Amino acid sequence: MSFDTDVLIAGSGAAGLTLAIDLARRGVSFRLIEQNAQPFNGSRGKGIQPRTLEIFEDLGFIDRMAAAGGPYPLLCQYRPDGSYKVQLLTEAEVLPTPAEPYAAPLMLPQFATEAVMRERLAELGHYPCFSTRLVGFEQDSHGVTARIEQETGEHVIRARFLVGTDGGRSFVRHALAIDFPGETLGVRAIVADVRLEGLDRLNWHRFQLGLPETQVMICPLAGTDLFQVQAPVALEGEIDLSPAGLTEFIQNRTNRGDIIVRSVPWSSVYTMNARLADRYQVGRVFIAGDAAHVHPPTGGQGLNTSVQDAYNLGWKLAAVLAGAPETLLDSYEAERRPIASNMLRLSTRLLGEAKQGTMRRDREARQLDLGYRGSSLSMPGPAGSKVQAGDRAPDAPCRGQAGQRTRLFTVFQGPHWTLLGYETRERPSPIAGVRIVTIGATHELVDDNGHIAEAYGIEPGQWVLVRPDGYIAGIFSSDGLEAGLSRYLAHAPPS
Numbered sequence: 001m002s003f004d005t006d007v008l009i010a011g012s013g014a015a016g017l018t019l020a021i022d023l024a025r026r027g028v029s030f031r032l033i034e035q036n037a038q039p040f041n042g043s044r045g046k047g048i049q050p051r052t053l054e055i056f057e058d059l060g061f062i063d064r065m066a067a068a069g070g071p072y073p074l075l076c077q078y079r080p081d082g083s084y085k086v087q088l089l090t091e092a093e094v095l096p097t098p099a100e101p102y103a104a105p106l107m108l109p110q111f112a113t114e115a116v117m118r119e120r121l122a123e124l125g126h127y128p129c130f131s132t133r134l135v136g137f138e139q140d141s142h143g144v145t146a147r148i149e150q151e152t153g154e155h156v157i158r159a160r161f162l163v164g165t166d167g168g169r170s171f172v173r174h175a176l177a178i179d180f181p182g183e184t185l186g187v188r189a190i191v192a193d194v195r196l197e198g199l200d201r202l203n204w205h206r207f208q209l210g211l212p213e214t215q216v217m218i219c220p221l222a223g224t225d226l227f228q229v230q231a232p233v234a235l236e237g238e239i240d241l242s243p244a245g246l247t248e249f250i251q252n253r254t255n256r257g258d259i260i261v262r263s264v265p266w267s268s269v270y271t272m273n274a275r276l277a278d279r280y281q282v283g284r285v286f287i288a289g290d291a292a293h294v295h296p297p298t299g300g301q302g303l304n305t306s307v308q309d310a311y312n313l314g315w316k317l318a319a320v321l322a323g324a325p326e327t328l329l330d331s332y333e334a335e336r337r338p339i340a341s342n343m344l345r346l347s348t349r350l351l352g353e354a355k356q357g358t359m360r361r362d363r364e365a366r367q368l369d370l371g372y373r374g375s376s377l378s379m380p381g382p383a384g385s386k387v388q389a390g391d392r393a394p395d396a397p398c399r400g401q402a403g404q405r406t407r408l409f410t411v412f413q414g415p416h417w418t419l420l421g422y423e424t425r426e427r428p429s430p431i432a433g434v435r436i437v438t439i440g441a442t443h444e445l446v447d448d449n450g451h452i453a454e455a456y457g458i459e460p461g462q463w464v465l466v467r468p469d470g471y472i473a474g475i476f477s478s479d480g481l482e483a484g485l486s487r488y489l490a491h492a493p494p495s
Helices: 014-025 050-059 062-068 110-123 171-175 243-254 302-321 326-355 408-412 451-456 481-491
Strands: 005-010 030-033 074-078 084-087 133-139 144-150 153-164 182-197 203-207 216-220 227-233 260-276 285-287 397-400 405-407 417-422 434-439 462-466 472-477
Touching: 005 014, 005 302, 014 030, 014 050, 014 110, 014 302, 050 062, 050 302, 050 408, 062 110, 133 153, 133 171, 153 171, 153 302, 171 285, 182 243, 182 326, 216 243, 227 243, 243 260, 260 326, 302 326, 397 451, 405 408, 408 417, 417 451, 462 481, 472 481
Parallel strands: 005 030, 005 153, 074 203, 153 285, 417 434
Antiparallel strands: 074 084, 133 144, 144 153, 182 227, 182 260, 203 216, 216 227, 397 405, 417 462, 462 472
């Protein structure tokens, strides 16, 4: 039976682009289609959390992303009497550590984030296909037959798998008849990218002169000359989003006549929902990103959760296409759906706090503690370790035996698994798709400042197996290592 491609991806937002980049670097054939004629041009998801920055490092474009954006500004909150208070957006100043190289979120408007991702995808030889709409599909035990509509007419694509990353109104989710329960949160809001005068670009300006429903937030967008305007509005009625209309709107909510909107490149009015799909997979078809979960924007969680969905799914699809048991794909929903459920609770809680004038974001929002301890892919390890199977594998600066400084994240970078041996006496036989690295005074990596020992808390003779997505699969002792690895990798072999 012939196939046109291995994976058809419907939707070229952040989730679709992440999956495409990951598949491209693994040599998996795919097609990335997008029903719109051109890329999304709004700022909507403007915060890149530290865990997502780690993913972007692995995918090869973190420095380009950081150069395009910048740090979050201070929050300036204006009181009704005209006075104001300037404070950090986070609960305290956060600084990088050896184990966590990215401490604070990066601000980059969504259109710029996706532009960097498309550039990385082009470097890998692939491009989204715009003006291409998925209009139907059927699946069987071997693959998916999809119908797509282009200007030239309707065409058929035969793929082994289909992934819907096609947003909150997902065609794929509807076609699969997956329920999308949740609630409408009773909040309608505007978000607009504007050029204006009258405010500095040093602060995120928040005005609330009366009830929470009358607030307006105006944030300078790093890397651009734009500001993002956010504000709740009445549940019904038309909103004038022209420059003159937004100028009047802002002046009414700030009592300031010096803030003047000059242009509005993009704007939207939306009603906030918190919804989670009942399933992430039906047969050979998957959903990811906003197709699987929608939420209020508070806390900057949505784009990040979407990227991490795709990052979790990509290596598993590649492994199955290379011969791994298809049951490996069951772990995608099992691992990612609970993460989204918790994210919805966090975003909804932060929405309630924002209504009361609190916008502080704690460690939970940075997503560094998310993990999969209960996953079928996490092997229980020795008691007392600082990290356990299912945890994010920490970074750690160290030295290569040849003399150059390096980091564990540099060792992890790429589509492979990594097996770290700490002060071990013997080295296991090579395993295809697994990079074996030993640590010690006479080994490949020298932990001369003790950062690896501090981050992992492992004992001499122990081995740590790290998944392609940077999570710990298991911790093994030297005794029986090869047998334990063989049993584990039989269920989740490297692609």
